[in-house]
């Protein structure tokens with residue numbers, strides 16, 4: 317699609333150009349960029365955000381998949397010493413290994429991006445890692461423009477209808493803040509859905525789960541059937557009565573569902589279940605089944 321004087325857009329690459337000044341300002345403000353920051357941007361597109369970040373940071377490295385856009389970006393920003401453009405698929409690229417001689421761009425401490433929405437989940441996973449395999453060199457902050465509906469799931473509080481496995485996975489790894497809503501009409505072409513700016517601050521993980529792999533698995537199981545009580549969703553690994561006792565010890569309502577308990581309570585629950593598994597060791601052990609559960613398939617609505 318291309319009108320007069322416009323850059324054509326590729327729908328397959330989720331290209332929607334952000335045109336709202338106030339939305340751009342909100343993103344930049346949320347990132348709190350300073351002259352010491354080395355920033356990573358994913359999907360610069362026509363460079364609207366790049367243009368604002370570049371003058372205020374030490375270094376900016378942008379990853380763009382579209383070759384034609386890369387040519388435009390090089391034309392506009394190529395001479396700036398603190399700008400580096402990588403052409404490629406962010407999900408495939410090992411950014412750090414591309415930076416051999418470009419020391420000044422290494423060890424980025426922040427991410428600021430209006431990302432392609434079709435790969436929101438994989439991008440967040442690449443930036444934060446997973447519960448069992450967190451990013452070993454976490455960013456100080458990650459500010460993203462994403463679909464509003466995904467933003468709401470990421471920042472959801474226990475008891476919310478949209479609290480799910482994604483909520484627990486992301487909130488376990490990062491503090492999550494909803495910054496502001498950006499309406500569909502702030503883009504050209506307008507996407508079908510509204511968007512939102514979120515800020516993720518990766519957490520120190522030392523005091524968290526003893527066995528992250530185990531936590532990851534029970535979170536997956538706990539949300540395996542929607543709107544079901546934990547004691548039903550977890551019955552393949554623990555007797556309902558045993559779970560009721562554990563939930564009572566943790567002062568959680570025995571009728572709670574996955575979406576009713578906080579991330580901290582999920583961590584506590586996984587510890588208790590793990591202890592139970594140890595006690596049961598040697599006897600017929602339902603926890604043995606855990607290896608067979610595929611935790612990676614996408615489980616959100």
Ligand code: SAH
Pocket residue numbers: 329330331332333334335358359360361362363364365379380381382385404405406407429430431432433435
């Ligand atoms: N930041 C711009 C563009 C956002 S649209 C703006 O705010 O206007 C999303 C951008 O991500 C597009 O430029 C698209 O080409 C790019 N993109 C899509 N898939 C990508 C991928 N896998 N890796 C890197 N960039 C990608």
